[in-house]
Amino acid sequence: MNGKMNMSISQIFQKDGKPTAFVLFSEGRKSAEGKIPDCTIISNDGFSEKEVKALELYLKMQQESILKTAKEVNIMKAFMQN
Secondary structure, three states: OOOEEEEOOOEEEEOOOOOEEEEEEEEEEEEEEEOOOOOOOEEEEEEOOHHHHHHHEEEHHOHHHHHHHOOOOOOOOHHHHH
């Protein structure tokens, strides 16, 4: 991971009674989608296995912060502003 990494966080979804969020990582042509609270990468296009492990570690270490941000995401409000 040498370039500029972008990260997008979804709103919170309830799955099996647990708050769940999805995180999209992108760097140039590479992209990966992670899932919180599992802290796993569920899809990957271009990142190496080592990079995927680093992204999963990031999800684990930042899980609380990511969930806090996801709780503040309001899709309808963002849609109406455009």
